[in-house]
Amino acid sequence: MAERIAGPEIERLIQLLARLPGLGPRSARRAALHLLRKREELLGPLADAMQVAREKIVVCSACGNIDSCDPCTLCRDERRNPKLLVVVETVADLWALERAKAVSARYHVLGGTLSPLDGIGPKDLNLVNLPERVASGQIEEVILAVNATVDGQTTAHYITELLNHLPVRITRLAHGVPVGGELDYLDEGTLAAAMRSRTDF
């Protein structure tokens, strides 16, 4: 953007908006103009909501989820099955499972995956207190809901060893054909896994 078109305040707003995932320089300009047109309905409320989030949102010390209270709403929810613990990589994955109403359980958010190439080791993740958490509670099954990527699977193996000495069942999500998916578009690994894990019809 050329210098001094619209004053430093708007420039700064555009630059910061452009750092959001999904927005580039052009869409950040569009977003800034949209915000300035909808000052009372959108710009003001969004500024306030960000301020509230900045001040109130904390990381749950029990599970690593983010919420305005610690322990988080999910950890406090007495209706959830206390025997199940779902290990996820990120809060986004936790939200995805919750949207799918996939399971009634508590979570453990790692905050990433082990990645030796990127220099991410066990201490960089929310892993240290996992054995203690599993040992101290009523947990009977740990479900490894990590991504089916190399790093995700590496992390899953590491956790399996970490919990080896504890009397819990360790499971992982099933591999298979996505619901609504077409075989022709699936990779060989998924097809082979789906064939291996075939079930009675």
Added chain:
Amino acid sequence: MAERIAGPEIERLIQLLARLPGLGPRSARRAALHLLRKREELLGPLADAMQVAREKIVVCSACGNIDSCDPCTLCRDERRNPKLLVVVETVADLWALERAKAVSARYHVLGGTLSPLDGIGPKDLNLVNLPERVASGQIEEVILAVNATVDGQTTAHYITELLNHLPVRITRLAHGVPVGGELDYLDEGTLAAAMRSRTDF
């Protein structure tokens, strides 16, 4: 999004982010998580920048541009040619022309186009003071830099009649082949216009 996953503060942030152009529900969730991860580097500064924009940014009473001062930086800029006035539909169009360094002139931002079907008439646009502005200044040429759409051209014709009685030259942007464009992908109207307006090589 299912109820009570992550507390009302995060839900509200996501809902407001989803109202930005270019962000849907899914990318708004990603943006919210990104903001909460980068609390000090991004969430805080962006909340502040929005607050500043909300309080400081005003519409220029002379041209309809937005800036933190009134008259705006462009209207105050003495180095611009006072004989040229460029009429644009939106601030986004003004920014596009400024980025292209297309002209050294003052602007007049309409805030939209005439659109009888949508009930947008002359009074809904920044049109009323245009004849007065053109008559009172040193303006010798009014450049209609409106979009080459039906509504844009309707608006251009309306402005031409509005300024009919004033001793100014009224021009419009040239039609033609976009720089870098391929003839094979251009519509017939553009090709015919480019042929009619051909220039010596």
